[in-house]
Amino acid sequence: MMISRRHALCGTAATAALLTAGATSAFAADKVYRIGITLPLTGADAEAAHLILNGALLAIKLANSSGELKGITLEPMVLNNATATAGQYDPAQAATNARKLVGDKKVLANVGPEMSGSGKAMAPILSMADLATITPSSTAPALTDPQFAGEFVPGGKPIYFRTVTTDAYQGPNMANFYAETLKVPSVYVLDDSGAYGVGLADAFAAQAKVKGIKVLGRDRLDPKAADYSAVLTKIKATNAASLYYGGTMQAAVKLVKQSYQIVPDIKKGGGDGILSPEMMTAAGFPAAEGWYATNASPHVVDDPKLASWVALYFKTYGVQPDDYAITSYDAALVAIAAIKAVIKSGEPLTASNVRNAVQTVKINGLQGPISFDKYGDLSTRVVAVFQFKQNKAAPLADMDKQSIYIGVAPQS
Known part of the structure; x- marks a missing residue:
């Protein structure tokens, strides 16, 4: 119908x-x-x-x-x-x-x-x-x-x-964005140990290598842990040009805050697990400023x-x-x-x-x-990219005002 x-x-x-x-x-x-x-x-x-x-x-x-x-x-x-x-x-x-x-x-x-x-x-x-x-x-x-x-x-x-x-498209397409738009030579990849985060990070890392980005390391975060300074200090020592995180907000809130202190100048991004009001209300600005995130759907709001x-x-x-x-x-x-x-x-x-x-x-x-294919997946495969940019005139939790739409990620 x-x-x-x-x-x-x-x-x-x-x-x-x-x-x-x-x-x-x-x-x-x-x-x-x-x-x-x-x-x-x-x-x-x-x-x-x-x-x-x-x-x-x-x-x-x-x-x-x-x-x-x-x-x-x-x-x-x-x-x-x-x-x-x-x-x-x-x-x-x-x-x-x-x-x-x-x-x-x-x-x-x-x-x-x-x-x-x-x-x-x-x-x-x-x-x-x-x-x-x-x-x-x-x-x-x-x-x-x-x-x-x-x-x-x-x-x-x-x-x-x-x-x-x-994530067969969300992860690889974001790797394409890192390579073609951000033009980063290297990346360090993290995940939050969950089914979503691990799979997304795996897909991103695999395509990053295909695109010629050096994957300098891969670590798994305990979402219940309070301190990620050890892994972030390790990332700093590699001189990685960028960081990619696969996971949801429980680990991301702490990662965003602590990475701002330890590796403030590298490019940072993740998937739809961090395209969330909690990036502003829990992680907060200025720590969230500049992070990239994706949606596994078109941006139509x-x-x-x-x-x-x-x-x-x-x-x-x-x-x-x-x-x-x-x-x-x-x-x-x-x-x-x-x-x-x-x-x-x-x-x-x-x-x-x-x-x-x-x-x-x-x-x-x-x-x-x-419409759906025979396995239940959506027939269209659009991945949208956003960047968090503070808008002091707007409510902190307003996703549409506290992030800017960059465009559709390059397709693999």
Whole structure:
């Protein structure tokens, strides 16, 4: 089923008034079904996760208010993938949440997770139940790689779909940017020991070598450690021209602060794990100044065509969206389009039938056309590059104002 871009951008004053109802309010529709939303809503990545959460909630609310579901009401089932013990996303908690999703026969699909480590814990459980998840941000290639189907797709059919590209493109394309745009002769590569960070750093390092950049070293950070001065002093001794970090904000906050003290003058960058409000609110300026980061999606939040949607998002949630709020909105649109396709077909409204519809769905989302290959990966593979630049006139957590869009990373 095709959803038009015009439909994706709908947002009249009457619709906006309907958005004041909370995610857990009672529904009066004939039948209530649920879409899961699984994100690390507390801990090191909570600010970014809430921007993503809002995107999915907005799509669900608009679908309910439009009446397009013909007597069906969708209720968000929001689950926190983080724990206080981990201080960030926790794969064990993500697995617990996956079991909650598959244990509820009213759950038709899931939006999330944010992190690939959570995805690796959830995918086998969701696969055995034939429950589709559409991630707006997790990028580890292994989750959809047929080589690992036995581990992550034991049920046989693809259940892990993405509205972003993968680190098979995000890492190498950023290496191309380091070589072709920054023209650095050497780099030192770090990761945060997580599934996402290790895979991203591996992909970056491999392409950096292809592009003739000398990889002077590779180290793994303990995200719970407080002091990274030893590894940063080692990097300083190598005279590396640049640093690349694969990982999320738990380690990044400390890395950004301490690298500013020890290696202030080298080029620094990372993936979408650091393109987060926590770079400004937790790491802070001037330490974050000049860092580069990528999105595994097009940069469209500034597109004038999306102005009404951005205004509606801000009016509803009181914060500016980022690009992953948009990919989350699009992920929910995919689930909604699949549900509508099943309703139209006359087949029973089950998670398995919705999964089948997700596989072949085609929509025009906020970011543009969305469809999936046979493994669940997004057909388009755009990687956007940003640089953190302090704007003292703007709110500190405003991603759109505290970072500047550089452009699309050179494709491999």
